[in-house]
Amino acid sequence: xxxxxxxxxxxxxxxxxxxxxxxxxxxxxxxxxxxxxxxxxxxxxxxxxxxxxxxxxxxxxxxxxxxxxxxxxxxxxxxxxxxxxxxxxxxxxxxxxxxxxxxxxxxx
Amino acid sequence: xxxxxxxxxxxxxxxxxxxxxxxxxxxxxxxxxxxxxxxxxxxxxxxxxxxxxxxxxxxxxxxxxxxxxxxxxxxxxxxxxxxxxxxxxxxxxxxxxxxxxxxxxxxxxxxxxxxxxxxxxxxxxxxxxxxxxxxxxxxxxxxxxxxxxxxxxxxxxxxxxxxxxxxxxxxxxxxxxxxxxxxxxxxxxxxxxxxxxxxxxxxxxxxxxxxxxxxxxxxxxxxxxxxxxxxxxxxxxxxxxxxxxxxxxxxxxxxxxxxxxxxxxxxxxxxxxxx
Numbered sequence: 452x453x454x455x456x457x458x459x460x461x462x463x464x465x466x467x468x469x470x471x472x473x474x475x476x477x478x479x480x481x482x483x484x485x486x487x488x489x490x491x492x493x494x495x496x497x498x499x500x501x502x503x504x505x506x507x508x509x510x511x512x513x514x515x516x517x518x519x520x521x522x523x524x525x526x527x528x529x530x531x532x533x534x535x536x537x538x539x540x541x542x543x544x545x546x547x548x549x550x551x552x553x554x555x556x557x558x559x
Numbered sequence: 560x561x562x563x564x565x566x567x568x569x570x571x572x573x574x575x576x577x578x579x580x581x582x583x584x585x586x587x588x589x590x591x592x593x594x595x596x597x598x599x600x601x602x603x604x605x606x607x608x609x610x611x612x613x614x615x616x617x618x619x620x621x622x623x624x625x626x627x628x629x630x631x632x633x634x635x636x637x638x639x640x641x642x643x644x645x646x647x648x649x650x651x652x653x654x655x656x657x658x659x660x661x662x663x664x665x666x667x668x669x670x671x672x673x674x675x676x677x678x679x680x681x682x683x684x685x686x687x688x689x690x691x692x693x694x695x696x697x698x699x700x701x702x703x704x705x706x707x708x709x710x711x712x713x714x715x716x717x718x719x720x721x722x723x724x725x726x727x728x729x730x731x732x733x734x735x736x737x738x739x740x741x742x743x744x745x746x747x748x749x750x751x752x753x754x755x756x757x758x759x760x761x762x763x764x765x766x767x768x769x770x771x772x773x774x775x776x777x778x779x780x781x782x783x784x785x786x787x788x789x790x791x792x793x794x795x796x797x798x799x800x801x802x803x804x805x806x807x808x809x810x811x812x813x814x815x816x817x818x819x820x821x822x823x824x825x826x827x828x829x830x831x832x833x834x
Contacts, residue, residue, distance in 0.1 A: 456629070458623065458629065467648055474623050474624065476624065476626065476627040476629065478626070479782075481783075496693075521780070522626075522783035522784070523626040523629060523783065525624055525626070527624075
């Protein structure tokens with residue numbers, strides 16, 4: 452798809468020490484670099500190679516993605532929250548682009 | 560934290576548990592005889608959902624996890640976007656899609672008077688674009704057209720399909736039926752040979768479904784993308800070594816009516832997830 456736009460689902464509120472589930476999805480073709488086009492020339496690899504989730508600036512979950520992962524990668528993971536703050540999510544593309552999203556959470 | 564929030568946390572944990580549990584019974588009953596498929600099975604009619612694996616079904620059940628919603632959200636934006644010489648958007652005429660488009664997917668394809676033939680939703684969108692918005696039609700299988708179609712059809716989610724095959728649509732329905740029952744291609748197979756005579760049986764390692772249309776456009780894991788029913792038709796035709804017809808051709812639109820009618824009573828699932 453033309454524009455790459457991540458989707459993130461995280462709860463807006465939680466109690467201190469609660470473990471919350473975070474789901475992320477991004478549209479990306481995850482071109483593996485193993486395929487060839489109609490003329491037999493290899494299609495260059497272009498994947499999301501790294502995903503980073505941070506809370507209030509502190510990384511708590513990172514993933515190195517590999518070429519065999521399907522298009523539109525979906526990741527879900529958990530975080531234990533002790534204080535209010537902001538989750539930031541970054542996807543790193545092979546071409547150097549960085550896609551970002553953020554969600555704030557209120558802990559009380 | 561209020562009790563309601565706590566309940567929400569428990570609920571999501573509970574849902575996750577359900578998702579994991581679903582693997583067990585489904586694997587044990589993939590012949591579909593021992594499992595209650597709820598709305599996905601109406602009499603002898605079975606949605607493609609009932610042939611999908613537990614993980615594929617879980618992807619469809621969670622609207623967040625379903626990648627087709629990436630397309631659908633794009634369609635939602637397009638609904639509001641003015642375009643063409645008339646500078647109008649879908650919303651200018653049709654308003655809130657949740658109201659105006661509810662039930663639409665249960666009726667299409669319809670007989671369209673001005674054309675004197677059938678029209679499906681993709682064609683309807685492009686007809687609106689050309690005549691009302693005076694804009695360029697969207698290309699078949701473009702992300703924009705798939706997104707808009709998925710968005711429009713999703714407004715009827717869960718409603719039973721009820722296409723009309725009498726009146727002016729009757730001759731086209733008969734043509735679609737004839738297409739469905741005609742042998743074609745080097746393998747000399749008709750649609751019926753797989754989807755009627757052998758539904759539920761294996762073709763190599765794959766289970767043949769009834770070929771129901773209620774989930775299209777669908778996110779197909781093989782395609783790693785959303786695709787239309789006509790794309791599926793073309794794939795099927797190619798598999799039996801037949802020359803596929805073009806997207807939006809009369810042959811396929813007639814066939815779409817027949818195939819959709821076979822699923823009358825099944826719920827609209829668009830956009831579904833299939834293997």
